[in-house]
Amino acid sequence: MGVMSVAIESDVCVIGGGLAGMTSALAAAETGASVRLLSHKKSTLRQASGLIDVLGYTPAGEIVAEPFEAMGSLPNHHLYQRVGSQAIHDGLALFDRVVGESYAGGHTSANALVPTYVGRIKPTARYPAMTAAGLASDRSPVLFVGFERLSAFDAPYVSASLSSDGMPAPTRGVTISAPGSHRPDTRLHRLVHALDANESVSTSTGEQPIRIALARRIESHLESAQRVGLPALLGLENAPNVRRDLEQFLGVDVFEVPMGPPSIPGQRLEHQFLDALDRAGVHRATGNPVVAFDADGDRIRRVFTDRNGSSVPYEATQFVLATGGLVGKGLDSDRTALTESVFDCHVPHPEDRTEWYGDNPHTDQPFARFGVSVDADLKPHDDSGSPEYDNLRAAGAILGGTDVTMELSASGNSLTSGVRAGRLAGERSN
Amino acid sequence: MDTKTEVLVIGGGSTGCGIARDLAMRGVAVTLVERGTLTDGTTGRMHGLLHSGGRYAVSDRESAAECISENRILREIASHCVEPTGGLFVSKPGDSEEYFERKLAGCSACDIPTELLSAEQARAIEPYLAHDIERAIRVPDAAIDPFRLCVANAAAAREHGARIETHAEVTDLLLDGDRVVGVEITHSNDNGMTGSTERIKATHVVNATGAWAGQIGAMAGVDIAVRPSKGAMTVMNCRQVDTVINRCRPKGDADIIVPHETACILGTTDVEVDDPDAFPETQWEVETMIETLSELVPILDEARTLRSFWGVRPLYEPPETKTSDPTDITRQFFLLDHADRDGLAGMTSIVGGKLTTYRLMAERISDHVCDRIGVDGVCRTADVALPGSENPMHLQEAMESFELRSPIARRSVQRLGSRSSSVLSTSDPNPVICSCEAVTRAELEDAITEVGTDLNAVRIRTRASMGNCQGCFCAHRMAALLHPDHTVETVRTSLEALYEERWRGQRHALWGEQLSQAMLTRYLHATTMNRAQSQTESSPTVAFERFDGGDERGD
Structure with missing residues (x-):
């Protein structure tokens, strides 16, 4: 495979073009950093309903009218508990700026009830x-x-x-x-x-x-x-x-x-985010997967995408991993193991595959919690609890530990972790 | 409630349905009862091989000869259930050459046509066969849809006046001294009879419950020592092969690949179990099949697996035989006349056997029962086509008359056979409900008319929800078809039963693509549809006033 000799440089490089990746890129750009967003496939927003759920149910299964009042019911390791409610507000505020009048719900802290x-x-x-x-x-x-x-x-x-x-x-x-x-x-x-x-x-x-x-x-x-x-x-x-x-x-x-895939509201939302990225001056490279990276001790120096067999290097000071979970293919698996697909970050999971699933399709499923584990700065950890890399943060569905599908908190997790990971990456890149 | 019949058949698998058809065609009044839906037991949980007999040509020539004879009959009378794929017995380095020769000789002795193929010739037929295969024997194996076959037998029985009662579990045998005079059943269907019991008096009772035969026998104090043996099967997402591929070596796990509709089914294992309703589904069985069969077809190792399922063989041997290894137990069938055997008149059990010879088994049992009840009937089941196979409809005709695009019409006509015309003739729009298997609304509505709200029964008749997505994109659409004839509550209950059944098999295929699919399904059903939480919500009343009442809209 040929390698382009001159790397494309930016302060922050975000990998993944879903809601979390785009939010990270915008948050990083707001700090004044130069941002590059690498995405491989069509965004998973096309599969989502276009509704922005923050928290719909408590862990006990009670419907939530006031999400910010219900945060206390979440376990300590939950993203919302780790980063605090200000980060959730920040994520929603960024979202509201992007979508303007085309979305509603920002006039109240309460959840709305929408027919499915x-x-x-x-x-x-x-x-x-x-x-x-x-x-x-x-x-x-x-x-x-x-x-x-x-x-x-x-x-x-x-x-x-x-x-x-x-x-x-x-x-x-x-x-x-x-x-x-x-x-x-x-x-x-x-x-x-x-x-x-x-x-x-x-x-x-x-x-x-x-x-x-x-x-x-x-x-x-x-x-x-x-x-x-x-x-x-x-x-x-x-x-x-x-x-x-x-x-x-x-x-x-x-x-x-709102309907299932291919979701028209999801596509409209994707267009609005892409426009916002363009306005914010985020450089986008779409259609090629990240296939390799160079690290220097505890820092990632650059990642490489594969463009029709030639390798394109992207160099940055800070990186954000927002490649999605099992659906977005940020996680790979085979019959024996589960891996994070770009940096091979540690993904806690039972060795015995029969412990990946439960008997009832609607209740607890361990695989729904698969993902990288992070600290409060959203740096993925290795199995001993230390950061995998000093300049790598993760956002969105790649984060493990919580079953967002049952909580109805997937979008909220993406916005919250996206804004925090992007902002920290932007601030540390200067 | 008390009712009467001449012969009562217990068990809605291929054998029971075959017996019901046979007796009904001889003019006998028959009632068949099945505790679940048709094929729920062993019939619906097999790899779908219509044996050429090649498999038994070395170890059991009597079975082999029966197989090839029945194979030829079923191609005629059940053409819409059979795909004539052909089969190969393939040998790899290290496989016994002597066994290969004995296989050839055995086939020849049993009148099973064979063709000896070089490795190159075999790979010309199946390009994904491993490069190191040595040679192969071609035999007339075929793929058969056990669901369609079983349902067609039941439909034929009904056409001849039989009563087919599903969701009706036998809760007791009615005895009069040392004679069985009928059964007591408990209904669990959705036609308003749920929970009610019915006593059906019968001149003769046939116990065709296979692996469950011992449980029925125990109700009358007779011992039927069935030795249930589980076998695992793994479903791949596409047809890596279009021919049945057998490993040419003596008995062993994981030695067959059967192409079936859009998929391939890998089989199997053979482990004796205590209870045919509760046995462990273990991961090693799935691993063994993928790993061992990858020796024959290497791309299986990387291919997408949709699900795995387990069936229970109704193996039986006379009690004094005492074979220790279940793989050594004969695949022959046994007719147990309880009058001769146990001094209990009025009941016959049938155990052992296999799907390929279901018609022959039914014929023997029916002969015996007719003899017992004094009926002079001649078996006609080998000469009369099953419903759906009478008059194979031309594909082009179907495409034109139903305005369906070619792949959908082809699939519909394959499934429906000569019923295509009556099922698909609808003036209403006929959208595809299940895209993976190309099943249209008209076909589903036809099945619902036949079986009611049991969506798993609808599934086995139509293949809807059996493709790549395993119901992710179609299960709810299928369920909605029950409305408005049925209530919202029934729609939800039926959907859950289908969704849970689909989940049960998928659990064993959760890696790679299918794990991604399972997660997508979860996002869609739990989050986008919000089915999971509202399903389990303890209090159905939501305090609507506590939620966002909407912003004032300026327009």
Whole structure:
């Protein structure tokens, strides 16, 4: 493999382009450091709902209304306990700066309750403005609208399930055929782009802009509904306009229910973060994995990406590891062991693979807590408790010790650790 | 509740369903009861090999001859359940040459067609075979879908008037002196009969419960010393081979790879267990299979594993035989007439045997039972096609008439056979619900109509949730199809049962890609859907007023 001789230099090098990596890069840039962000694959934000959960459940399984009041229920080793609530506020503040008016929830410290696409109610700290009219605590009547070919969102079932969970608003659900689709198995994501561009579609009453055609199909089902909930595919770039047009035609509020992958709200959020990175002057290199690194004693000097077989060196004073967990592939595993994929940091895990999992898929799973262990400065530790490297910090899903999927705290963990790791890296790089 | 039948069959596996079909076709009134769903026992937990007989050609020529004969019959009557993959017996350096020759001779003696292949010829057929293989014997092994086969037998029995009652566990045998006169069952299905008991009087009872036969026998005080033996099977995420690959050596663990639908199944181990419902699923079995079979097909070592599952062989030998090693116990089947054997009239048990010869076993039992109850019926099961296999539908026709794109239509028609037309003819949109296995809504709704809210029964009929994602992207969609015919509570309960069953097998494949998949599934179901916490919430009432009431919106 050829090696480029002149290394690309920056003060801080962040590895990983998910929520934690992008947050780290922005936080580091805010300290005045020059920042390089290396990302390999498409961001895992595309798989996330776009909701920003900070803490939804206590370890005892109680739903959390006030996340900052519930921090005391967390164990001492929890990230939130280690870094303190100011760091959580800092993470949310950075997020709020990035997303501006496109998200809601920052007006209160309380969690909001948002309907999920299988009809459960979920506590979250920040939600897209596109979803704001859908809060489950609101008492105004809702009509959920699904599409015939989109089996992931069954509107009549979502409505019945939310009612059974005690949602106070009267709800109904109907399934309609989406305007403008042609082939019987066309992917619904064509609809996202058609709504973005407000394409003209043919209907029984002639050619119409698709937003109007959709609104007309919903209109006859409205009855007394004061809000209409649709699966989250109301456009990518022009989503606010799609919603405004639907609301104007229907005369009621319209909201989106966040969906599973590929998540449109997740993609919108990714775009906003990428814009913020560009504005902050963060240099991005995308599409190539970090495959090797040079260390000098307890300091990492540079990392190498593999670009079509040639090795590209990136030199920095400080590094942030934000490569994700098992999903983002920051952790690798085979039948015998679990490893951290870039620096081979220590990842505590049982030697016996039968201890990686439990019997009930919905309760305790050791593998969900796999990740590197860190100190309060977020430096990964080796098995004796000393930092692996003096200039390496970790953020996001690569951190171990907590099952964020059960707590509903994944985004909060990424923002909190991202802002702290990025800020410390920026400050120490000068 | 009391009901009556002529013959009551206990056990909804391949043998029980085969007996029900056979007797019903002879005009006998049959009721079949199964404690879970069809195939829940051993039938649904095997590697899906339709034996050519080659496996037994050295050790047990009688079994080998039965296998090749039944193999030929099933290709005709169950064509929509069989994929004629062919099979290879492959030898590696160090494997006995003498055994290889005896295999060839044995096949020849049992009328099993063979072709001797050089290493190059074998690798031309299966390019992923190891470079050091020495030679191979080609035999007419095939892959068979045990679920589809079993369900088709039950459907045929029902067409001929049989009653098939699943989720109905036998809780007692009804005795009149030294005669069995029926059974008592307890219902656990979802048609409003849950918890109720029913006494079914019968002229004759057939105990076709395989590894569980001893438990039924004990209810009447007879000893049926089944020796259940567990075997592990590991499912790979794709077809590394398209031919059944056997290691050509005497008995041993981990010596077969069966291509099956979109996957390959590695088998197996052989360890005697005490209780067929509770035995350890151990990691060494999975490791052994991957490591040993990688000697034949090296890429298996690095390949993605979806899950592992265990089945229990209903091995039996006459009590005086006392074989110590379960791998030495015969694979023959035994008909136990309890009148002759134990002085208990009115009941016959069938133990031992294997899926490939299920029809023959059913024929022998049915002959015996007809003799006992004085019915003159002739077995016709070898000559009449099973439902779905009567009239293989042309693929092109299916694609055009159902407006499905080619891969989806192909998969649907493979599964449904000649039922394709009636199942897929729908004027409603027919989206794909399970993308991994290309299962459409119409196919799932057809299965739900047939079996109700048991999504695992729907799964085995359609293969939905059996692919790479193991239900991550489709389990909830399948469950939602139950609404509005069923309540939210039923949808949730059914979803949990499917989700837990999928988890049970996946646990044994949690490394590499499948561990990533499991974590993604967890994020999606626990976090994005919030299914985990709301499921276990002790108090369902949320204090809505304590949460964010929304910001004032300016528009």
